[in-house]
Amino acid sequence: MTHPGTTGLTPDSLAQGSTTVLDDDRHVDPDLARLARRAAADGAVLLRNGGALPLAPDARVAVFGRVQIDYFTVGYGSGGDVNAPYSWNLLDGLRDAGVAVDEELAAVYTDWSAAHRPDPGEWGTWPRSFDEMPLDAALVSDAAGRTDLAVVVIGRAAGESRDNTLEQGSFLLTDDERVMLEQVTAAFDRVVLVLDIGSTMDLSWLEEDFGHRIDAVLLAWQGGMESGRAVADVLTGAVSPSGRLTDSVALSYPDYPTAGNFGHPDVNVYAEDVYVGYRFFQTFAPERVQFPFGFGLGYTTFELADAGSTVDGDRATVRVRVTNTGQRSGRQTVQVYAAKPQGALGQPVLALAAFGKTAELAPGESATVRLAVDLTELASYDDSGATGHRHSWVLEAGDYHLHVGADVRDAGHQVPTVTFAVPETRLVRRLTQAVAPDPAHPFVRMRPVPDGQGGFRVDREEVPTSTVDRRVRILADLPEALLAGRSGITLPDVAAGRATLAELVADLSPEELEGLTRGDYVMDSPLGAPGNAGVLGGTVEALRARGISPVTTTDGPSGIRLSAYASLLPCGTALAATWDPELVESLATAHGAEMVAKGSDILLSPGMNIHRDPLCGRNFEYLSEDPLVTGRIAAAVVRGIQSNGVAACPKHFAANNQEENRNRNDSRVSERAMREIYLRGFQLCVAEGRPQTIMTSYNKINGVWAHYHHDLVTTILREEWGYTGLVMTDWWMQPATDPDFPALTNDAYRVRAQVDVLMPGGRDFGTDHGDGSLLAALDREDGLTLGEVQRTAANVLRFVLGSRPFRDGLR
Ligand code: BGC
Numbered sequence: 001m002t003h004p005g006t007t008g009l010t011p012d013s014l015a016q017g018s019t020t021v022l023d024d025d026r027h028v029d030p031d032l033a034r035l036a037r038r039a040a041a042d043g044a045v046l047l048r049n050g051g052a053l054p055l056a057p058d059a060r061v062a063v064f065g066r067v068q069i070d071y072f073t074v075g076y077g078s079g080g081d082v083n084a085p086y087s088w089n090l091l092d093g094l095r096d097a098g099v100a101v102d103e104e105l106a107a108v109y110t111d112w113s114a115a116h117r118p119d120p121g122e123w124g125t126w127p128r129s130f131d132e133m134p135l136d137a138a139l140v141s142d143a144a145g146r147t148d149l150a151v152v153v154i155g156r157a158a159g160e161s162r163d164n165t166l167e168q169g170s171f172l173l174t175d176d177e178r179v180m181l182e183q184v185t186a187a188f189d190r191v192v193l194v195l196d197i198g199s200t201m202d203l204s205w206l207e208e209d210f211g212h213r214i215d216a217v218l219l220a221w222q223g224g225m226e227s228g229r230a231v232a233d234v235l236t237g238a239v240s241p242s243g244r245l246t247d248s249v250a251l252s253y254p255d256y257p258t259a260g261n262f263g264h265p266d267v268n269v270y271a272e273d274v275y276v277g278y279r280f281f282q283t284f285a286p287e288r289v290q291f292p293f294g295f296g297l298g299y300t301t302f303e304l305a306d307a308g309s310t311v312d313g314d315r316a317t318v319r320v321r322v323t324n325t326g327q328r329s330g331r332q333t334v335q336v337y338a339a340k341p342q343g344a345l346g347q348p349v350l351a352l353a354a355f356g357k358t359a360e361l362a363p364g365e366s367a368t369v370r371l372a373v374d375l376t377e378l379a380s381y382d383d384s385g386a387t388g389h390r391h392s393w394v395l396e397a398g399d400y401h402l403h404v405g406a407d408v409r410d411a412g413h414q415v416p417t418v419t420f421a422v423p424e425t426r427l428v429r430r431l432t433q434a435v436a437p438d439p440a441h442p443f444v445r446m447r448p449v450p451d452g453q454g455g456f457r458v459d460r461e462e463v464p465t466s467t468v469d470r471r472v473r474i475l476a477d478l479p480e481a482l483l484a485g486r487s488g489i490t491l492p493d494v495a496a497g498r499a500t501l502a503e504l505v506a507d508l509s510p511e512e513l514e515g516l517t518r519g520d521y522v523m524d525s526p527l528g529a530p531g532n533a534g535v536l537g538g539t540v541e542a543l544r545a546r547g548i549s550p551v552t553t554t555d556g557p558s559g560i561r562l563s564a565y566a567s568l569l570p571c572g573t574a575l576a577a578t579w580d581p582e583l584v585e586s587l588a589t590a591h592g593a594e595m596v597a598k599g600s601d602i603l604l605s606p607g608m609n610i611h612r613d614p615l616c617g618r619n620f621e622y623l624s625e626d627p628l629v630t631g632r633i634a635a636a637v638v639r640g641i642q643s644n645g646v647a648a649c650p651k652h653f654a655a656n657n658q659e660e661n662r663n664r665n666d667s668r669v670s671e672r673a674m675r676e677i678y679l680r681g682f683q684l685c686v687a688e689g690r691p692q693t694i695m696t697s698y699n700k701i702n703g704v705w706a707h708y709h710h711d712l713v714t715t716i717l718r719e720e721w722g723y724t725g726l727v728m729t730d731w732w733m734q735p736a737t738d739p740d741f742p743a744l745t746n747d748a749y750r751v752r753a754q755v756d757v758l759m760p761g762g763r764d765f766g767t768d769h770g771d772g773s774l775l776a777a778l779d780r781e782d783g784l785t786l787g788e789v790q791r792t793a794a795n796v797l798r799f800v801l802g803s804r805p806f807r808d809g810l811r
Pocket of ligand 1: 078160533555604651730731
């Protein structure tokens with residue numbers, strides 16, 4: 001997978017050579033470990049339970065599947081490459097919980113696994129699953145004779161540069177796994193299945209082939225270093241399962257609306273438009289869903305009742321009385337979905353509008369969950385002018401209903417709790433067209449039309465394309481250059497109020513300005529903690545002489561990736577499946593303290609691209625197919641990390657939905673789908689989490705690489721959303737000439753967009769220098785202006801001023 005324009009080594013191979021551990025400090029803050037374990041347990045989703053769970057206290061358990069030992073605690077690539085101080089696999093987790101594991105069988109698996117160590121593979125070729133141990137019939141029947149039930153575990157992993165595939169051992173079950181399940185379900189009366197996976201896989205076999213023979217199914221995700229103990233907590237009932245799916249599980253891969261438009265190396269047409277995940281299934285194909293979005297069982301049952309919901313102007317307050325009607329304690333997630341009038345735009349029949357989770361409720365106990373929904377949050381983006389308000393958020397005339405349910409399917413069956421009447425189409429916010437498709441590449445998108453039987457069928461319409469003159473837009477908004485005044489100004493002068501930031505910026509030489517627009521060239525910069533991902537800020541001596549500190553970045557999201565031991569947290573999908581921003585924020589708060597201790601100033605986290613398709617290799621790092629869950633959980637991560645005085649870096653902005661040829665493929669997507677789905681989570685995260693930094697993505701969006709995308713980063717992120725932080729590239733970038741300003745190439749093209757910092761800063765992987773493109777463009781006719789470079793320098797310096805190393809240096 002060599003990328004053109006690189007040294008032959010790929011950015012991929014770089015990032016990745018696993019970091020070596022330089023010291024032996026395996027200490028983990030007990031609170032962080034406790035929260036990681038709790039989050040992994042609370043994110044586990046119980047998909048089925050015929051009564052085998054929770055395990056009886058004296059149950060004797062036979063555990064099958066080599067993954068009980070070779071457990072996948074996280075996915076692959078920068079997001080999972082953490083030197084975990086320890087990892088609990090399932091077998092040890094069960095033992096630790098005091099479960100009477102059949103040790104004879106466990107010994108056979110332990111020996112076999114030791115003799116068949118999986119090949120860890122290289123960057124991008126990691127194993128998606130491991131070969132299964134063949135089972136001797138007598139081994140299975142003897143184990144059945146000694147025990148009360150079987151736990152079978154199946155595992156999968158994917159990662160960066162490693163999508164899932166529609167093959168056995170990836171999205172599909174292997175023949176060996178099928179045989180194992182056949183043998184075990186034939187010999188045991190009760191079988192519990194544990195799925196150790198980072199994103200959803202084909203589960204159709206649960207119905208078709210095994211049906212009631214598998215009594216209980218726990219979707220445990222990849223739970224990080226505490227995986228085995230967290231799963232044991234749920235299996236034993238020490239923790240009552242309360243995870244809920246943040247993705248739909250369809251009956252088969254072709255049922256997904258993205259099937260056929262995913263995985264192409266060059267171009268992926270987002271023909272499903274806003275009908276991603278459950279938005280598609282609820283509207284067009286409810287019968288093709290095996291497990292709906294929001295679904296999850298517990299060890300108890302709940303009743304939801306309206307407790308006097310009200311509407312006051314644009315504000316609805318939904319009050320839901322949740323009563324535990326079962327025999328055990330547990331938590332319930334209340335989900336509120338909006339049903340909007342179809343209007344001229346067309347709408348998914350339901351879209352998540354709010355959610356909230358109860359505390360642990362004892363049998364018979366009730367609690368009231370109160371959720372606020374503002375009508376304006378239900379607005380849709382009109383990219384065609386169909387409502388009379390082109391390029392605007394609008395509420396089309398009609399009734400807007402809020403349905404409460406335990407999952408999306410359940411909500412669809414409930415009468416509305418609240419209805420807002422919108423008598424006439426209402427303009428909520430007028431904007432300007434941005435990130436729209438290129439007229440040179442038109443395409444059609446899905447929209448619903450009534451099918452005559454009370455449902456909808458798929459129709460198609462042309463996607464509106466861009467009418468923006470980008471050159472005019474940019475030239476109309478060029479910042480004035482700051483004129484040099486006093487000289488010798490330092491950043492501590494600015495911090496102390498002896499000079500303004502503008503005065504400092506005006507005093508910087510072109511070379512100093514250039515140093516702020518890139519990192520220190522290489523990963524593992526000597527200016528940062530060993531094993532870092534790169535350093536920005538005080539990259540050159542002249543900047544450091546002005547008191548501008550180097551600031552260290554590390555991956556993220558599942559742990560701090562350094563040449564040191566660091567905690568391995570549950571994967572993103574698991575965190576989101578808790579539906580518990582409060583818990584996630586507490587975990588991230590403890591994690592931020594670990595950053596301080598280990599010397600990480602910016603964690604390249606959270607990963608928050610939408611789960612557009614179940615085959616995306618990085619889904620494990622990301623959160624959901626839904627932007628509200630994505631935005632709320634991501635904001636919780638950001639708040640938690642940043643409460644320690646260090647920074648988060650939500651990524652990858654935006655529409656980075658597959659790994660195949662990730663640096664080169666073009667996500668062709670309507671402006672409406674961008675704004676309602678792919679940008680919405682980031683928008684919420686910016687508003688509610690206030691991240692200090694953001695990372696752009698590798699891919700193109702409608703023909704323009706995200707790291708050059710002026711519409712994306714300046715028009716939308718900064719001007720519309722009011723973001724004032726720093727924007728960095730994903731590692732390296734693709735060389736290009738600005739089509740509207742031929743004097744601008746590479747760094748100049750990027751800085752014009754206000755993608756402030758090239759990370760890690762070198763021209764390519766393996767080089768420790770830039771290409772001179774920024775300074776060259778400053779001198780050219782129709783080139784980059786000094787004001788633009790100063791604006792980017794100010795974005796960087798504002799960040800450095802608040803950064804931990806700078807503040808520490810002032811003490
Ligand atoms: C990944 C980013 C990561 C960066 C630094 C890139 O390959 O896409 O998510 O933060 O490397 O390791």
